[in-house]
Amino acid sequence: MPELPEVEVVRRGLADWVTGRTIESVTVLHPRAIRRHVAGPGDFAARLAGRTVTGTARRGKYLWLTVDDPALALLAHLGMSGQLLVGEPDRPREKHLRVRATFTDGGLDLRFVDQRTFGHLMAAELVPDAFEAAASVPVPIAHIAPDPLEDAFDDEGFYRALRRRHTGVKRALLDQSLISGVGNIYADEALWRAGLHWARPTETLTRPEVVRVLRGVREVMAAALAVGGTSFDSLYVNVNGDSGYFDRSLEAYGRRDEPCGRCGTPIRRDVFMNRSSYSCPRCQPRPRRGVF
DNA sequence: CTTCGTTCCTGTACGC
């Protein structure tokens, strides 16, 4: 399940393998993969054909390729199971191949493979970034906040935004308009590190607690990035098809009934937002109404 | 305006 560290691993791979190369043709094999590109597959392919890739960028879980048209980007979101793979152009088609791009040099091709089809690609317009001077951002994601690894992320502004909200801290961490790049896995890990329960009301958070949450997010993401990201199955891989190793370092996520690494209490699993939340009942006690 | 439940999709695991 790609979150920020996994997307960053993919971005770095693309930077190595496609920068400077010219796209020859783009084939859409499944229209759902470009459903956010409202002009359709023909327009998507036509906008990208002949363009030379000039660089790569990322914000949160979105990554994009810049091209020799400064107003255009190839924007990608991997969803739950999306993969961007670089490989020999004559290899067999993957079962869930959705989009394929070839290059004029006849070398390695670029494939978007996505089993569960929650991911998508689009050819998007680039506009000036409201958060970082001199930077550009694709229009469809201009509304999301910077991610916590960006210089443009505003820690104090994040604290004030949380205090204005009336929701639980985990829901806020998953809200890409407040902080981008955090998904279910790293939200649970960051809250475990910060010693906060997922349902803690955001309006009661203290400044030191928010500092702990942000430190937790940044530290766990940096640690995951250092080992190539988190993989539970074969669905997350880098551009060469290799998995990361961070699942061996997770403290809370997926560890139901296993002992907490700090206190030994069995990790608890709750259903929240129709998905799993893992926490330590002792290190992350459930908040009581009226306590704060 | 904010908040929150629903929906999209496919493959795997598991109980009976």
Add this chain to the structure above:
DNA sequence: TGCGTACAGGAACGAA
């Protein structure tokens, strides 16, 4: 063996 169900879950969308 096969069938039904739970689960994995990001984010757009609509309702309240």
